[in-house]
Amino acid sequence: MSQLGDLYQELILDHSKRPRNFGPMPEANRAAEGFNRLCGDRLMLYLKMEGEVVREARFQGSGCAISTASASLLTEAVKGKTRAEAEALFQRFHQLVTGKGEAPADAPPLGKLAVFSGVSEYPARVKCASLAWHTLHSALEAKTVAEPVSTE
C-alpha cells in the first residue's frame, strides 16, 4: 500500500477532485488537444501568450486522477514562464515520471510537480501524467488550434 500512497499523494487527489484553471478560455491565442490512445482520454489546453511569456493557462476534458491533476498543476506551473522555461520544465518533468536520466545541474526546480515522483513506479501511468505536457508542447508550437496530439 505504501507504493499506492506514493502514486496518489494528497496533492494529486486534491487537484483531481478540484482541478484548478478548469474550463474554456475565449481569449486564448494558443490551444492544442491531447489524446491518450490507450484510454481514450482527451483534453484541451488553452494558453494566452504575450510574446514569449505564458500569461494564462486553462484546460478542459476528462481523464483519470493522474492526468487531471497533472493538467491542473501544469496550468499553475507554467504561468509567467517563457516558452523556453516551460519546455525545460517539461523535460525535467518527463525525467521525473519516467525515472530515466539525471536532471542537469541547471534544471528548473520542480516545485509542486515533485508529487508525481511515484509515477515512475507505474510504467502504465506515465502517459497519463505526461499527456498534458505533450499537449503543452504542441500548443507552444502551434499558431492556432492544432490537430490532436497523442502521447505516442
Add this chain to the structure above:
Amino acid sequence: MAVATENAVAYDVERIRADFPLLHASGTTSGGAKLAYLDNAATTQKPQAVLDALSGFYNQDCANIHRSVHLLGERATAHYEAARETARGFLNAASEREIIFVRGTTEAVNLVAQSFSRRTGGRPGLLGEGDEVLITGLEHHSNIVPWQLACEAAGARLQVAPINDRGEVELEGFARRLGPRTKVAAVAHISNALGTVNPVKEMIALAHAQGVPVLVDGAQAAPHLPLDVRALDCDFYALSGHKMYGPTGIGVLYGKSAWLERLPPWQGGGDMISSVTFERTTYNELPYKFEAGTPNIAATIGLGAAMRYLEGVGRGRIAAYEAELLEYGTRKLEAIPGLRLVGTAAHKAGVLSFVVEGVHPHDVGTVLDSLGIAVRAGHHCAQPVMDRFGIAATTRASIGMYNTRAELDRLAAGLARVKEMFG
C-alpha cells in the same frame, strides 16, 4: 446425456487451481498480495499440461513437419496432426480438412476477409463492388477492421446491426440489414467488452435464409461454452488458443469445406502448394492450402493439450460453474452504490464490465492492482461499444475456470477502497 453426467460431479475449483503454476507463483502482484487474476478475457493462465506439451516438443520431438523422413520429423508431424484431430473434436467439425491453424482469431478473420475480397484470374472476388458485409455493434476491433480493409479493397460497404441499451444485438435490425447485396456476415459469439452471448444460431439461420454465409468470432466463447459448429451451422468459426488456457500465437479457423474449396489461398509459400513452376502453381488440398510456411508447431501441440484439458474437466461443468460465479459477482457489484454495470444482457458469460461514478477506470485498475487484483481498464479494443454507451472506457473483471467467490469478494472490497480514496 453426457452434460448431465458431467455436471453431477462436484466442481473442485481448488483442484483445478493446483493445475495452474502461475496462480501459486510469487512476485505476481505489485503489492505482494495474493493474486486474484480477473483478466481472463485478455488472456488466460496456462495449466501444467499445456506447459508440458510445449517443453515436451522442444525437449524431445523438435523437427519440421510434413517434409522430414527421419523419426523426429515423423513424430512432430504426428503430434501436430493429432492436435488437428483434437481441434476437430473440440468444435465437432465434420472433417480435419476443415481445421486450419492460424496465429489467432485476428488472423482467422483476416484470412477470410481477404480471401473474400481477393481478385483472381482478373475477376472480382466473392466480395465485389457494391456488395455489403454485415457485422454487429458489439464487435472487437479484430472483427471490424479486417472487414473495413476488405470492403475498401473490393469497393464494398460495411453494414452494422445496432445493439440495445443492455448490450444485445437487435435481431430485427440484423435481419433488416441482410439483403441481396450482403455477401458475408461476421458476428461475435460472446462480446469481449460486455459479456453478451449472441444468439448466433438464430442469426446464422436468418443469414442463411438470405443465402449469406456467417463467420463467428469465438475468441471469447471457446473458454466458456461447449462448441458445436455443426449444430450452429456456421460457415466459419475462429478462436484463439491463449484465451482458452493454451499458448499465445496459435488459433483455429474452422471453415465448411465447401467454402474453403471456393476461396482462393491467402498466403503463399511452402506446404500450401502441390507443385510449383514459374508458369503455374497448383495448390495443396485442404487444410494445407491455407497453411503456408512452417507453422507454430509447439503452440499447436500446446493448444491441443489445452483443448484436452478443457474436455477432461468438462465444458458443461465449466460453463455451469462460471455462470454461477458470474451471477454471484453481478450481485456483489450491483450492491455497490455509484457502480454501474455496462452490459446487462439477459444471456451473458465471463465478463463484468463497469464504471464507478466519478472515478476513472485507470485509477480503479491501479488501486485494484495494488491489492493483487488483476483487471483490465480501457476500451477493450471495442471503441464503438464504448461510444454506444457514451463512455471512454470501463473497468473489466473477466472470470475463468479457476476463479473463486473469494476472489470476487476481494474485488468488491477493493472497489470499496477505490470509493474511499476517490469519493
